[in-house]
């Protein structure tokens with residue numbers, strides 16, 4: 367997974383730890399109503415309060431796209 371920008375290598379869902387690509391990460395995000403970290407990182411790798419929710423992503427956009 368050369369394009370995954372997730373820095374959480376300890377996460378068992380990180381593609382570095384299995385051979386299922388993005389499947390496990392996206393499956394978890396869909397279940398928890400979250401956006402994968404690669405989308406946050408594309409804008410800014412500093413994610414306030416570790417909030418990966420849909421609303422957290424909207425705020426992340428507002429903070430960084432001014």
Ligand code: SF4
Nearest residue numbers: 370372388391402404
């Ligand atoms: S969806 Fe998850 S596993 Fe796939 S690139 Fe993004 S952060 Fe990495």
